[in-house]
Amino acid sequence: MRPEELYMLWAPSESVWSQWVLPVPFAQLVCPEAPPVAEVPQFNLDWLPKAGVPDSAIVADLPGNDAIYYGLNLLDRGYRPVPVIDGSPGPELSFLPPLSPSYLTSEPRKSVSVVDMRGLLRALCQGAARLKGLELAPNAPPAFLIDSKRMTGAAQAVEEAFDNRWMVFPQDFPSGRFLREQGIRRVVFVHDTFMSQPSEDLAHILLRWQECGIVMESKCARFGDAPALIVVNRPSRFRALWYRALAALGLRRNDAGGFGGYPLSLSGGG
Amino acid sequence: MAVLLRAGNNLPCTDWLELQKRAIFDVGKWDIQCEDHSVLAPFPLLLEPATAESLNKTAEELAKEATEAQREMLSRPELLNRLGLPRAIQRLLQKRAPNGNPTQEVRVMRFDFHPTTDGWRISEVNADVPGGFVEASGWNALFARKLPGVVAPPAPSEAYARAILEAAGANALVAFVHATAYSDDRQVMHHLARCFSRQGLRTCLLSPAHLHWKEGRAQIRCAYASGDPDTIVRFFPAEWLPNLWHNNHWQPYFQAGKTVLSNSGTAIVLQTKRFPLIWNQLATNLSTWRRFLPETRDASELNGAPDERWVLKPALGRVGDGIGIHGVTPEAEFVQFKQQARRRPTEWVVQKRFVTLPLHTESGSKYPCIGVFTINGKAAGFYGRIAETPIINQNAQDVAVLVNERPEKETV
Numbered sequence: 308m309r310p311e312e313l314y315m316l317w318a319p320s321e322s323v324w325s326q327w328v329l330p331v332p333f334a335q336l337v338c339p340e341a342p343p344v345a346e347v348p349q350f351n352l353d354w355l356p357k358a359g360v361p362d363s364a365i366v367a368d369l370p371g372n373d374a375i376y377y378g379l380n381l382l383d384r385g386y387r388p389v390p391v392i393d394g395s396p397g398p399e400l401s402f403l404p405p406l407s408p409s410y411l412t413s414e415p416r417k418s419v420s421v422v423d424m425r426g427l428l429r430a431l432c433q434g435a436a437r438l439k440g441l442e443l444a445p446n447a448p449p450a451f452l453i454d455s456k457r458m459t460g461a462a463q464a465v466e467e468a469f470d471n472r473w474m475v476f477p478q479d480f481p482s483g484r485f486l487r488e489q490g491i492r493r494v495v496f497v498h499d500t501f502m503s504q505p506s507e508d509l510a511h512i513l514l515r516w517q518e519c520g521i522v523m524e525s526k527c528a529r530f531g532d533a534p535a536l537i538v539v540n541r542p543s544r545f546r547a548l549w550y551r552a553l554a555a556l557g558l559r560r561n562d563a564g565g566f567g568g569y570p571l572s573l574s575g576g577g
Numbered sequence: 578m579a580v581l582l583r584a585g586n587n588l589p590c591t592d593w594l595e596l597q598k599r600a601i602f603d604v605g606k607w608d609i610q611c612e613d614h615s616v617l618a619p620f621p622l623l624l625e626p627a628t629a630e631s632l633n634k635t636a637e638e639l640a641k642e643a644t645e646a647q648r649e650m651l652s653r654p655e656l657l658n659r660l661g662l663p664r665a666i667q668r669l670l671q672k673r674a675p676n677g678n679p680t681q682e683v684r685v686m687r688f689d690f691h692p693t694t695d696g697w698r699i700s701e702v703n704a705d706v707p708g709g710f711v712e713a714s715g716w717n718a719l720f721a722r723k724l725p726g727v728v729a730p731p732a733p734s735e736a737y738a739r740a741i742l743e744a745a746g747a748n749a750l751v752a753f754v755h756a757t758a759y760s761d762d763r764q765v766m767h768h769l770a771r772c773f774s775r776q777g778l779r780t781c782l783l784s785p786a787h788l789h790w791k792e793g794r795a796q797i798r799c800a801y802a803s804g805d806p807d808t809i810v811r812f813f814p815a816e817w818l819p820n821l822w823h824n825n826h827w828q829p830y831f832q833a834g835k836t837v838l839s840n841s842g843t844a845i846v847l848q849t850k851r852f853p854l855i856w857n858q859l860a861t862n863l864s865t866w867r868r869f870l871p872e873t874r875d876a877s878e879l880n881g882a883p884d885e886r887w888v889l890k891p892a893l894g895r896v897g898d899g900i901g902i903h904g905v906t907p908e909a910e911f912v913q914f915k916q917q918a919r920r921r922p923t924e925w926v927v928q929k930r931f932v933t934l935p936l937h938t939e940s941g942s943k944y945p946c947i948g949v950f951t952i953n954g955k956a957a958g959f960y961g962r963i964a965e966t967p968i969i970n971q972n973a974q975d976v977a978v979l980v981n982e983r984p985e986k987e988t989v
Contacts, residue, residue: 311602320594326610330601331760335767393760398782398801419801466786467800470758478611478971485613 308338316438324389324449338432350380353531359385363493365450374452375430386450393473396424420469474508483519493522495534501527510542584938587619604715605768618976629980633956636688636949638865646861650846661851661892665819683740683839687948693931699869704847709960710734711768712975720977727979733950733958738776745807750779752806757784793834808837815845849892850926871929877922887927897970933967
């Protein structure tokens, strides 16, 4: 499957949320031809009514492929999965080996990238089968999918590795005003374990939405219990000038020294 | 110089969406959305052939003068004190100045032109690591296919590849050095690497930490590649290089060596907005610069508190960061900029404000800026941006720049 075919399945032109599907991984990914159908893990969605909740958006901040699988699970509840993945998989174009159950379960070779995105990419490819021919309303509520390992990656020396860590920024998401215009009044933040506060980079987005009158809730992906109401705290440098640059600098400084980390400004280029 | 520029009509939505898709997958434009607005404008900027020619000619004159000025600055260490450079770089350049052989390089610059009430003016030169290749090469060409009677300007990426090929030879290995984690920068490297590969060059995308230096020659050492690159295309700003751990990781970017550099780190002496502060001490003829760049002063002359006639700018700001204009920059931000300028005046300048002429578009009035690339001194293409305000920053849209095949009469 060509990169753009996969992208158009995840970002169909009729969906109001497609403009936030970041092309970054799709443009660097070639799915294997006719991959064998692999099992998509099931998550407990008992907390959601079968017909979904039209005024609720979901932000699934889960590790690697789980974020994508969670989004695919949510299709049955009428949600539009919106992958917001800003990481480049590897140093060159990623031509994945044939996707097979044995490949999925076998121990992969050590990744040359700090964040091993192979599982996530495979999940994106797997999703093609589910998304093909899918009929969702153009304004189906969004489930934004992000990789919770985006800033940490594997515990390995990064000096010689391909540094592909990334962060989320308010510019990557719709504004609170836009969400409200689409009828969104509540956002459920889903994490691997229950968290009363999102990660710092995500807090910059969720707090902006909260300030627009959108209610914030949090829940753990593993259980079917109802989400809990949360109030997102003010992260450091909230709305600060050059937040993006300063946050990025922090990531680079905290690492083991690998360069290729985030630069000091919005872009290295002028 | 004639000021002839207008905005074309919006493309039909379906055509524009198709173009956006082509931009992503054919030319490597990945940052297509910024919060609620599209990064790519649905209309083009249309230039008269004479205007395009005039912009090219001016950019070439500016590049020629800049190159000569850079050579003179590097040979006169006493002048470098006023440029607001990071201390480590200033010290290094002052140390090497007496034997200041220019580093072997392929030189890329981008001059940003604004249509103003006084004709075209430039706001700056991106002399260090200019961006905009994806849009100037890819988006312009894609858009031109949709409209009759226009042509796309030359593609700077192709010209760049040819210049490197000429300097390094066929099958040369080119290392694209950038902040690999930053996808906005990576897309530029990805795009250029594709162009370079088509010209028969070998390419490798790296972070600066993956390059080691031995006797003036770069060597790749990382988990996924090895070899001795013949050329380095650097998209990692010169002022960040001293953050690398060891001197022998970053200093070679500022010195003559056996690996072709594009650009050499010494470009920072032109990149700094404080370059005009030493014009009067230079013997180099800078008449074109004097004509097109507004008067620039040390921020301390106005105590970091410019009135509405002046624009406050950080010496090494990028993508419009830190620019303060009365009535345009939000007041809270402007206050912070002024505080910073008062605290560290040697890192700021004030520049006479010009009045940019807005263009009428189907999406309302917008302020355009046309970046003209030069490669080894030759004009190489146009990069268009358009904004809601006279400041061109990260909220600006990328806009195709096309040239009419035949002259029109409409003016700004």
